[in-house]
Structures are given as C-alpha cells and as structure tokens.
Amino acid sequence: MVIRVSGLTVTYNGSEPALRDVTLEFDRGEMVLLMGPNGAGKSTLIKAVLGVVRPISGKVEVLGSDPVKDRSVRRRMAYVPQARSLNTLAPLRVRDLVEMGARLLPDSTDPDGGLDGRIRQAVEAVGLADRIDRRISQLSGGQIARALMARALAQNPEIYLLDEPFESIDAASEAMILRALRSERDRGKVVVLAEHHITDFSLFDRVVLLNRTVIASGRPEEVLPHLPSAADGHRSDR
Ligand code: ADP
Numbered sequence: 757m758v759i760r761v762s763g764l765t766v767t768y769n770g771s772e773p774a775l776r777d778v779t780l781e782f783d784r785g786e787m788v789l790l791m792g793p794n795g796a797g798k799s800t801l802i803k804a805v806l807g808v809v810r811p812i813s814g815k816v817e818v819l820g821s822d823p824v825k826d827r828s829v830r831r832r833m834a835y836v837p838q839a840r841s842l843n844t845l846a847p848l849r850v851r852d853l854v855e856m857g858a859r860l861l862p863d864s865t866d867p868d869g870g871l872d873g874r875i876r877q878a879v880e881a882v883g884l885a886d887r888i889d890r891r892i893s894q895l896s897g898g899q900i901a902r903a904l905m906a907r908a909l910a911q912n913p914e915i916y917l918l919d920e921p922f923e924s925i926d927a928a929s930e931a932m933i934l935r936a937l938r939s940e941r942d943r944g945k946v947v948v949l950a951e952h953h954i955t956d957f958s959l960f961d962r963v964v965l966l967n968r969t970v971i972a973s974g975r976p977e978e979v980l981p982h983l984p985s986a987a988d989g990h991r992s993d994r
C-alpha cells in the first residue's frame with residue numbers, strides 16, 4: 757500500500773473533530789475521487805497525508821513512513837491546490853512555476869535526464885507549450901490550473917494529491933488535467949482528487965465519500981447510491 761490511513765482523528769484547536777476514525781488505503785495505479793460536502797474534511801485528509809496536519813489519534817503512513825517526521829517522503833508527493841490559491845500578481849512565468857516542481861526531484865531519480873526536458877514534457881502534457889514564457893497573471897483560471905498540474909508532473913511524484921482543482925475552470929482544461937492524471941495512474945502512480953462537484957465518475961477506479969468519517973468507499977457504481985445520505989449530512993450541519 758502506498759498510503760495507509762488508520763483510525764485517523766484530527767481536530768483543530770480542540771473543536772469537534774474535522775476527521776473521526778478514518779481508515780483508508782490507496783494502492784499503486786489507483787485513481788480515487790474523494791467526495792463530500794463543504795467542511796467534510798477532504799482538505800484535512802489531504803493535509804494529513806502530506807504531513808502538514810498532525811493526527812490526535814490514529815496513524816498515517818506514506819510509502820512506509822510517517823509524513824510528519826520524514827520530510828523526504830513529502831518530495832514524493834505532489835500537491836495541486838485550487839488555481840485561485842495562487843497569487844497571480846506574482847511576476848512568475850509558467851516556466852518558473854513548473855521548474856519549482858522539477859527541482860523537487862533528486863537528479864538521481866530523474867527518468868528523463870535533465871531539468872529542461874522534464875519542464876518541456878510537463879507543459880506539453882497540459883497543452884501549455886506555447887505559453888511557457890507567459891506570466892501566471894496573464895493566464896485564465898483553466899490555464900493556471902494546468903500550469904499547477906504541469907508543476908506536479910515535473911516533480912515525477914509517486915502520489916498526486918489534488919484539492920478541488922476544477923473549481924471554476926473551463927471544461928477543456930479539466931479534461932486535459934484528467935487525461936494527464938489517467939496516464940500517470942497507468943504508470944502506477946496514486947491519484948487522490950478531492951472535488952465537491954461531481955465530475956465524470958467513470959474515470960475513477962474508486963470513489964470515497966467522506967463526511968468527517970468514511971460514509972462509503974468502493975467502485976463508482978457501488979458508492980453512487982450513497983450520495984444522497986452525504987448530502988443530508990451536509991444539510992443538517994448547517
Ligand atoms: P473540506 O475540504 O471537505 O471542505 P476541511 O478539511 O477544510 O473540509 O474542513 C473540515 C472541518 O475542519 C471544517 O469544520 C473546517 O471548518 C475545519 N477546519 C479546517 N481547517 C481549519 C483550520 N485551519 N482551523 C480550524 N478549523 C479548521
């Protein structure tokens with residue numbers, strides 16, 4: 757198992773648990789959709805896997821180590837945030853952003869030899885080759901999302917963690933990102949994508965329905981019938 761989460765409970769400042777007793781495993785070559793209403797704990801779960809939030813009880817294991825303690829394991833995970841989380845006023849070019857990802861990969865594990873090659877490959881995979889010298893501030897939301905995906909690809913990680921990457925982006929960009937993720941999954945990578953909105957279920961090997969705890973986890977067709985109960989939970993939260 758690449759990611760093993762067992763009995764995970766997380767609270768912020770002693771308030772009600774954001775996650776309660778969550779047990780999940782993610783294996784090589786799996787593309788998983790993490791669904792749940794706002795406040796369900798999707799981002800918290802991703803942060804726990806990244807090792808940036810600590811469990812109050814339970815355990816997170818990534819590639820055999822504790823991501824809170826083992827910083828080297830963090831480099832083997834790529835995190836893709838929402839496009840709008842990026843400060844587009846920064847005078848950053850697409851190339852600079854993607855290079856940040858490429859530099860996280862130790863040279864010894866570079867499959868394609870060379871930083872420039874990896875940067876070029878990554879921007880090509882998301883259709884941004886002709887915009888590599890553009891400033892991020894000149895890009896549309898969808899193009900920023902694709903640039904963030906290219907940064908992740910250039911890192912050549914074992915694990916992709918995406919937190920609502922499709923929030924207010926165009927359908928073509930969404931499709932391009934999903935295609936890139938599918939091909940990474942086919943190479944044995946793990947993909948965990950949190951989305952509040954429903955995308956194309958059929959692209960995923962598994963759907964996890966979360967609402968502070970695991971409501972359902974299984975093949976998309978097994979989990980779909982559980983969707984209304986999660987929505988009810990959301991309504992009663994309000
Ligand atoms: P989701 O990503 O599914 O919307 P989150 O993981 O962001 O859910 O949030 C789960 C719960 O934890 C929510 O009740 C939210 O208010 C709370 N929470 C998230 N981050 C923090 C934080 N930094 N400080 C305090 N509470 C937080």
Ligand code: MG
Nearest residue numbers: 798799800919
């Ligand atoms: Mg979130």
